[in-house]
Amino acid sequence: MSVHAQTNEIQLNKTWLTGSCGAVLHDVDIAKGVDQPLFEAIHGALMEHGVIFFRDQDITRDQHKAFGSLFGKLHYHPAAPGPEGHPEILIIHADENSTYSAGQGWHSDVSCDEEPPMGSILRLETVPETGGDTLFSNMYAAYEALSDRMKNLITGMTAVHSGKHVYAGRYNVSADKMVREYPESEHPMVRTHPVTKRPALFVNSGFTTHIVGMKPKESKAVLEHLYQHIALPDFQCRFHWEPSSIAFWDNRCVQHHAVFDYWPEVRHGERVTVAGDKPYYEPA
Ligand code: SIN
Numbered sequence: 001m002s003v004h005a006q007t008n009e010i011q012l013n014k015t016w017l018t019g020s021c022g023a024v025l026h027d028v029d030i031a032k033g034v035d036q037p038l039f040e041a042i043h044g045a046l047m048e049h050g051v052i053f054f055r056d057q058d059i060t061r062d063q064h065k066a067f068g069s070l071f072g073k074l075h076y077h078p079a080a081p082g083p084e085g086h087p088e089i090l091i092i093h094a095d096e097n098s099t100y101s102a103g104q105g106w107h108s109d110v111s112c113d114e115e116p117p118m119g120s121i122l123r124l125e126t127v128p129e130t131g132g133d134t135l136f137s138n139m140y141a142a143y144e145a146l147s148d149r150m151k152n153l154i155t156g157m158t159a160v161h162s163g164k165h166v167y168a169g170r171y172n173v174s175a176d177k178m179v180r181e182y183p184e185s186e187h188p189m190v191r192t193h194p195v196t197k198r199p200a201l202f203v204n205s206g207f208t209t210h211i212v213g214m215k216p217k218e219s220k221a222v223l224e225h226l227y228q229h230i231a232l233p234d235f236q237c238r239f240h241w242e243p244s245s246i247a248f249w250d251n252r253c254v255q256h257h258a259v260f261d262y263w264p265e266v267r268h269g270e271r272v273t274v275a276g277d278k279p280y281y282e283p284a
Pocket of ligand 1: 092102103104109120122133134256257258259271
C-alpha cells in the first residue's frame with residue numbers, strides 16, 4: 001500500500017487472480033480501522049475486479065459488521081436467523097452431518113429480494129484441509145461474450161427470481177418462523193451496474209425460475225443456455241481459503257459457486273451482507 005501525499009489517494013498492493021475477475025489486496029488490516037482514503041481504494045478495487053480478497057483478518061463480529069456498514073446498510077437474510085444479538089450475520093457451516101453446503105451452485109446472493117444485496121463479505125474461520133474453494137464468474141464479461149443477436153433478445157426482458165425452492169426446508173426454520181415470507185421478484189435479465197454503468201447478465205441457476213413473456217420450453221432453453229455460458233472458465237477465478245481469509249464480492253456483477261468437495265471435514269465462517277438497490281436496465 002502506498003499513499004500519494006498530495007491527493008491522499010492510496011495505491012493498494014494487489015495480486016490479480018485471473019484476467020477476468022478477482023484480486024487479493026495485501027497490507028490491509030481491517031481490525032486497525034478503514035479511513036476514507038482506504039475505503040475509497042477498497043471500493044475502487046471492488047468495482048475494478050468484482051471480487052476482492054484479504055488474508056489474515058483477525059476481526060470480531062462487530063468489526064466485521066462495521067466494515068460492511070462502510071459500504072451501505074446491512075442486509076437481513078429472509079430465511080436464516082443470525083446468531084443471538086447479530087441478526088445481520090449469516091452463518092456458513094458444513095460438517096460431517098451436511099448433505100449440501102450453502103452457496104453450492106452458481107448464484108447471486110438473495111436475488112429473489114426486491115432489492116437484492118449489493119455485496120457479501122464472507123470470512124471463514126475454519127477451513128477444510130483440502131477443497132472448499134469458491135468460484136466466481138464475471139457477469140460483465142459473460143454478457144459481453146454473447147452474440148449481438150442474443151444480447152438483443154434478452155436485453156429489456158425480465159425474469160422471475162424466487163426464494164421458495166432455495167430456502168424451504170433449509171436452515172432448520174419452519175415456515176412460521178421465517179424471518180420474512182419467501183421473497184419472489186421480477187428483475188431485468190441484463191442490469192446496469194449503478195456505479196460502473198456497465199451491463200451485466202443477471203439471471204442465475206439458484207434463484208431464477210422463468211423468463212417473463214416466454215413459453216415455458218422457450219424460457220427453459222434460453223436460461224439453460226445462459227447458465228452453461230455463465231459457468232465457462234473464461235469468466236472465472238477460483239479462491240482457495242485459509243483461516244481468517246475474507247472474500248468480498250459484488251453481487252451486481254459477479255456470481256459465485258461454493259464447491260462442496262470436503263465432506264466430512266468442517267468449513268465454518270460468517271457472512272455480512274450489504275443491502276442493494278432495485279436492479280434496472282438503462283441503455284448506454
Ligand atoms: C455464499 O453463497 O455466501 C457461500 C459462499 C461460500 O461458502 O463460499
